[in-house]
Amino acid sequence: xxPVLDLQEVSVRFGDNTALDRVSLALxxxxxxxxxxxxxxxxxxxxxxxxxxxxxxxxxxxxxxIDLAPIPTHRRGFGLxxxxxxxxxxxxxLGNVMFGLLMQNVRRAEAETRxxxxxxxxxxxxxxxxxxxxxxxxxxxxxxxARAIAPEPKLLMLDEPFGALDRPRRDELSNEVxxxxxxxxxxxxxxxxxxxEAFAIGDRIAIINAGKIEQVAPPxxxxxxxxxxxxxxxxxxxxxxxxxxxxxxxxxxxxxxTPNPNHGRESATVITRTFRRNHWQIRVETEDHQFLNVEIAxxxxxTNLNSESEIASGSVVxxxxxxxxxxxxxx
Amino acid sequence: xxxxVLFVLxxxxxxxxxxxxxAGLDLNPVVAVLENELLRRIIGFTFLQAALSTLLTVVVGIxxxxxxxxxxxxxxxxxxxxxxxxxxxxxxxxxxxxxxxxVPPSFTAIxxxxxxxxxxVVVRTVGGLWAHLDPKTETAAQVLGxxxxxxxxxVTLPALRPAIWAASAVCFLFTFTSFGIILFLGGPxxxxxxTEIYRQTxxxxxxxxxxxxxVVQLVAVTVVLVITNRLIARQRVALGLQSAAAVxxxxxxxxxxMLGGNLLFMALLLGLPMATLIVNSFSIPSGFGLTYYRALxxxxxxxxxxxxxxxxxxxxLVIAVIAAAISLVVGGLAAHAIVRHRSGLATALSLPLGVSxxxxxxxxxxxxxxxxxxxxSSWLLLPFAHALIAIPFVIRAIVPILSSIDPxxxxxxxxxxxxxxxxxxxxxxxxxxxxxxxxxxxxxxxSLGEFGxxxxxxxxxxxxxxxxxxxxxxxPGALNFGSALAASSILMVLVVxxxxxxxxxxxxxxxxx
Numbered sequence: 135x136x137p138v139l140d141l142q143e144v145s146v147r148f149g150d151n152t153a154l155d156r157v158s159l160a161l162x163x164x165x166x167x168x169x170x171x172x173x174x175x176x177x178x179x180x181x182x183x184x185x186x187x188x189x190x191x192x193x194x195x196x197x198x199x200i201d202l203a204p205i206p207t208h209r210r211g212f213g214l215x216x217x218x219x220x221x222x223x224x225x226x227x228l229g230n231v232m233f234g235l236l237m238q239n240v241r242r243a244e245a246e247t248r249x250x251x252x253x254x255x256x257x258x259x260x261x262x263x264x265x266x267x268x269x270x271x272x273x274x275x276x277x278x279x280a281r282a283i284a285p286e287p288k289l290l291m292l293d294e295p296f297g298a299l300d301r302p303r304r305d306e307l308s309n310e311v312x313x314x315x316x317x318x319x320x321x322x323x324x325x326x327x328x329x330x331e332a333f334a335i336g337d338r339i340a341i342i343n344a345g346k347i348e349q350v351a352p353p354x355x356x357x358x359x360x361x362x363x364x365x366x367x368x369x370x371x372x373x374x375x376x377x378x379x380x381x382x383x384x385x386x387x388x389x390x391x392t393p394n395p396n397h398g399r400e401s402a403t404v405i406t407r408t409f410r411r412n413h414w415q416i417r418v419e420t421e422d423h424q425f426l427n428v429e430i431a432x433x434x435x436x437t438n439l440n441s442e443s444e445i446a447s448g449s450v451v452x453x454x455x456x457x458x459x460x461x462x463x464x465x
Numbered sequence: 466x467x468x469x470v471l472f473v474l475x476x477x478x479x480x481x482x483x484x485x486x487x488a489g490l491d492l493n494p495v496v497a498v499l500e501n502e503l504l505r506r507i508i509g510f511t512f513l514q515a516a517l518s519t520l521l522t523v524v525v526g527i528x529x530x531x532x533x534x535x536x537x538x539x540x541x542x543x544x545x546x547x548x549x550x551x552x553x554x555x556x557x558x559x560x561x562x563x564x565x566x567x568v569p570p571s572f573t574a575i576x577x578x579x580x581x582x583x584x585x586v587v588v589r590t591v592g593g594l595w596a597h598l599d600p601k602t603e604t605a606a607q608v609l610g611x612x613x614x615x616x617x618x619x620v621t622l623p624a625l626r627p628a629i630w631a632a633s634a635v636c637f638l639f640t641f642t643s644f645g646i647i648l649f650l651g652g653p654x655x656x657x658x659x660t661e662i663y664r665q666t667x668x669x670x671x672x673x674x675x676x677x678x679x680v681v682q683l684v685a686v687t688v689v690l691v692i693t694n695r696l697i698a699r700q701r702v703a704l705g706l707q708s709a710a711a712v713x714x715x716x717x718x719x720x721x722x723m724l725g726g727n728l729l730f731m732a733l734l735l736g737l738p739m740a741t742l743i744v745n746s747f748s749i750p751s752g753f754g755l756t757y758y759r760a761l762x763x764x765x766x767x768x769x770x771x772x773x774x775x776x777x778x779x780x781x782l783v784i785a786v787i788a789a790a791i792s793l794v795v796g797g798l799a800a801h802a803i804v805r806h807r808s809g810l811a812t813a814l815s816l817p818l819g820v821s822x823x824x825x826x827x828x829x830x831x832x833x834x835x836x837x838x839x840x841x842s843s844w845l846l847l848p849f850a851h852a853l854i855a856i857p858f859v860i861r862a863i864v865p866i867l868s869s870i871d872p873x874x875x876x877x878x879x880x881x882x883x884x885x886x887x888x889x890x891x892x893x894x895x896x897x898x899x900x901x902x903x904x905x906x907x908x909x910x911x912s913l914g915e916f917g918x919x920x921x922x923x924x925x926x927x928x929x930x931x932x933x934x935x936x937x938x939x940x941p942g943a944l945n946f947g948s949a950l951a952a953s954s955i956l957m958v959l960v961v962x963x964x965x966x967x968x969x970x971x972x973x974x975x976x977x978x
Binding site: 182185186187206207208209210211212213214216218220222223224233234237238281285 | 876878879880881882884885887891895896
């Protein structure tokens with residue numbers, strides 16, 4: 135079966151600025167792909183290009199084997215949800231959710247039934263006649279989600295959909311999105327800068343940087359085998375530049391500290407120690423002035439290091455690095 | 466395109482008529498104007514009265530803005546609405562009102578009438594910004610130990626500067642090109658560029674001098690527009706604006722005095738002339754009666770009019786509706802173009818705001834007199850001229866709303882399957898509908914009261930209400946003056962009804978002059 139979405143070397147330029155640089159990515163039906171990258175990396179532009187809101191400078195976008203170039207935005211039949219809900223202020227909740235169906239010339243009575251069903255899916259049955267301005271942030275995002283899924287698009291795109299919400303509400307909604315898109319059998323393409331969100335809901339994660347896709351992989355593989363130094367550093371690995379010109383990346387949970395400075399490969403001074411619920415994050419400076427972030431599961435900290443005071447800031451410790459969790463990138 | 470034909474062409478024609486001879490470009494008329502001692506004095510007086518009027522209006526308007534936008538008291542929205550009325554009143558009604566008040570034609574009368582007329586510009590523009598200033602900034606200054614006066618001078622005033630400059634620019638342009646007020650309240654010997662252009666063309670038929678004067682006026686207006694736009698752009702610092710802050714109820718004695726003083730001032734400056742106008746229109750030698758109003762329905766043998774004033778009212782209304790329709794369509798399209806392209810288009814389109822109505826009328830007259838553009842006798846000429854004057858106001862009412870629409874709303878609609886026309890109908894139109902209503906109100910009010918251009922273009926057998934008032938004022942006799950008062954009162958009531966419609970449609974303080 136042809137992929138629901140197939141990007142082939144897609145580039146988008148704004149003047150001299152290349153926002154997307156030969157991006158290739160394919161999505162199968164029922165698959166959720168998360169595009170993860172720092173702000174300004176071209177994530178939103180990617181979605182806008184797929185929706186037909188930005189012209190391509192190069193490349194081709196296909197859906198089900200058909201080239202989308204001659205098809206304008208309003209006939210592509212994709213769903214797109216923005217970070218801010220962008221609900222139509224002059225329509226009530228039901229009017230917003232019905233909008234896409236009415237544009238497809240679905241009969242009013244049927245559109246209403248389907249819109250009500252979509253509202254029920256996002257847990258807002260009974261909100262039909264509410265004014266948009268009366269909704270809370272979370273409710274507005276749910277209405278926007280209902281509006282995007284009501285026409286049953288084959289591809290659902292979400293641009294930082296829960297960025298404006300607080301943590302618990304965010305986790306709750308992103309879990310729901312996964313359930314809902316599975317139920318619809320739609321392909322889902324979600325864009326975010328939030329690692330936890332990406333790892334929680336992506337079947338695959340695409341890491342994007344400066345308009346280029348650096349790696350596409352399932353979450354576990356991505357965490358174990360970052361393909362580039364950027365991916366490794368973006369995911370929180372320690373980057374050590376060696377004198378041979380290559381770059382060494384070390385996973386923060388693959389470093390151990392011992393109280394005896396002479397025990398490790400080298401000794402280091404503890405700079406800060408931060409409590410992170412399930413682990414301690416400790417920042418140390420080695421003798422050759424490299425900074426390392428070390429994560430130690432917090433149950434181990436006292437036993438392994440005899441006492442907490444031994445990893446207090448200023449203390450000198452030994453550093454042991456597990457070579458199995460070290461990757462060397464040669465330029 | 467519309468503005469191209471209707472604005473650029475007539476104005477270019479004036480310049481061409483005055484400046485281009487067989488030998489090519491000839492700046493002699495301009496030089497002649499600048500060399501003529503009398504005309505030089507007129508130019509000087511034009512600047513003097515405009516600058517002084519602007520300064521005085523700003524000085525009295527700022528306290529007004531303060532009490533109307535930073536205090537909360539019963540009836541505040543009513544006072545705000547009433548304070549706006551003079552701005553949309555026809556200049557002729559203003560002139561008539563001051564005459565009815567017994568103010569003799571003088572320099573002072575001009576200044577008073579200009580303050581009366583432009584007070585609302587300052588109050589609304591400055592007050593609109595003031596209401597949205599973050600009070601926390603002032604609180605911070607207070608915590609740092611600044612006194613109330615110091616806070617006003619060092620914190621509040623600088624923040625208000627863009628609005629003060631914007632209001633001053635509009636005041637200056639209006640007073641610089643003021644026509645009816647100068648003509649009727651200036652008295653003999655007090656002429657400005659605007660009245661002199663009118664005299665040179667309509668009475669002396671000296672087109673060369675008129676063109677020279679028009680050039681001087683155009684240049685002055687353009688320079689003022691460019692300078693103030695620069696100033697405003699430079700001073701538009703990032704203010705922590707927020708939705709209109711909760712303002713305190715009036716409590717202390719100082720606040721009471723401040724409020725009372727301003728309300729009294731408004732009553733005297735704004736209320737008294739309007740009240741006098743209406744009262745006097747009913748007072749006949751034998752007490753009170755409708756004599757003057759009845760006179761409007763009849764055409765007396767000795768009348769200077771060709772039609773009854775009642776017929777003129779009908780003319781005015783028809784023209785106003787057509788002019789409003791034209792300016793809504795053209796202004797709406799222009800507003801969309803401005804929002805979409807964000808270019809210098811905005812300045813270009815606000816230029817007619819500063820070009821005098823007399824120049825527009827004069828330009829129309831000499832442009833549309835030869836085939837294929839012979840529209841002189843067309844009844845459409847007046848609505849088009851009025852629409853041209855009203856369009857900048859329509860644009861200014863619509864642009865803020867349109868540019869406040871999140872572009873992603875349109876994107877969302879497109880993604881959901883709305884084609885571009887459908888997007889406009891489903892998103893832009895419903896959201897800006899109220900702004901269109903506001904624009905329509907402005908256009909109606911402007912057309913109803915327009916005098917400068919109309920004086921050139923109205924046919925004697927087809928006058929508008931302001932033309933009738935002007936003719937009545939130009940004639941001696943108590944009955945004529947009384948009828949002028951009555952006609953002015955009717956015009957005022959018509960315009961006030963329209964303005965009240967605007968106020969009702971207005972959303973908060975969105976939409977600028």
